[in-house]
Amino acid sequence: NGDWPRPKERRIITVANQKGGVGKTTTSVNLAAALSMHGQRVLVIDLDPQGNASTALSVEHRGDVPDVYQVLVGDRPLSEIVKEVPEMPGLYCAPATIDLAGAEIELVSLVAREARLRRAIAAFDAIELDYILIDCPPSLGLLTVNALVATRELLIPIQCEYYALEGLGQLLRNVDLVRAHLNPDLILSTIVLTMYDGRTRLASQVADEVRSHFGDTVLNTVIPRSVRVSEAPSYGQSVMTYDPGSSGAMAYMDAAREIAYRAAAIQA
Numbered sequence: 017n018g019d020w021p022r023p024k025e026r027r028i029i030t031v032a033n034q035k036g037g038v039g040k041t042t043t044s045v046n047l048a049a050a051l052s053m054h055g056q057r058v059l060v061i062d063l064d065p066q067g068n069a070s071t072a073l074s075v076e077h078r079g080d081v082p083d084v085y086q087v088l089v090g091d092r093p094l095s096e097i098v099k100e101v102p103e104m105p106g107l108y109c110a111p112a113t114i115d116l117a118g119a120e121i122e123l124v125s126l127v128a129r130e131a132r133l134r135r136a137i138a139a140f141d142a143i144e145l146d147y148i149l150i151d152c153p154p155s156l157g158l159l160t161v162n163a164l165v166a167t168r169e170l171l172i173p174i175q176c177e178y179y180a181l182e183g184l185g186q187l188l189r190n191v192d193l194v195r196a197h198l199n200p201d202l203i204l205s206t207i208v209l210t211m212y213d214g215r216t217r218l219a220s221q222v223a224d225e226v227r228s229h230f231g232d233t234v235l236n237t238v239i240p241r242s243v244r245v246s247e248a249p250s251y252g253q254s255v256m257t258y259d260p261g262s263s264g265a266m267a268y269m270d271a272a273r274e275i276a277y278r279a280a281a282i283q284a
């Protein structure tokens with residue numbers, strides 16, 4: 017236990033995969049909670065109009081709550097929308113309301129449409145943060161492009177089932193394009209295997225295939241399929257507080273530790 021080393025420079029990690037239901041939101045929320053429980057100050061930016069990350073963190077995102085849409089399209093400072101997550105010291109959330117669904121279209125005609133999130137983050141100095149995690153929607157549109165432009169690190173969650181690697185090529189080609197034209201610093205830093213079912217041979221085959229492709233980028237920790245993980249959001253909690261002793265919570269804690277210490281090594 018105790019605090020983990022804080023990064024020398026604030027780390028921004030975008031969690032993206034254009035497939036829905038692979039564990040982007042679950043991974044964003046639980047890694048953020050785990051990091052905050054070990055002395056890190058963490059902001060989760062909810063970039064999905066569904067607002068699932070906001071829900072899981074118990075941050076209001078209905079009605080006319082100021083949200084990420086107003087930051088991206090309305091030039092509102094990020095500091096005006098960021099909320100503290102209840103009962104989680106050091107954890108913050110920039111919520112998404114359904115308004116954000118309009119942003120994909122509205123951004124098209126705006127100046128510097130791909131760099132609006134980067135600009136908003138650069139101007140944010142209200143809280144000294146160690147980590148910013150950006151939870152992307154299940155698409156490769158302008159919202160995800162904004163996240164890829166705003167970030168240094170990309171984390172891809174991969175669900176351990178059939179077709180897991182389908183679509184990954186398209187995501188990686190987009191990453192190459194963003195790197196070539198908009199954000200030369202972008203790196204694929206981390207792959208997390210999610211919803212692993214140890215009873216099936218398919219899950220271990222997928223895991224092996226991903227590891228042989230991506231090597232050390234893949235975290236050693238694998239996130240198991242666990243009912244507790246899927247129950248937690250309906251209580252407005254991460255599984256880290258909902259059931260800290262569950263296999264899912266322990267796995268996300270291990271994954272967060274790997275991420276924290278890996279970077280310490282990179283930055284040293």
Ligand code: ADP
Nearest residue numbers: 036037038039040041042211240241242245246
């Ligand atoms: P995404 O953000 O990529 O669409 P989610 O994180 O919302 O994916 O996960 C999709 C669904 O799977 C959600 O209902 C979530 O609760 C569930 N889920 C995610 N990870 C796990 C897990 N390790 N075990 C069980 N259910 C999970």
Ligand code: MG
Nearest residue numbers: 040041064068
């Ligand atoms: Mg999601």
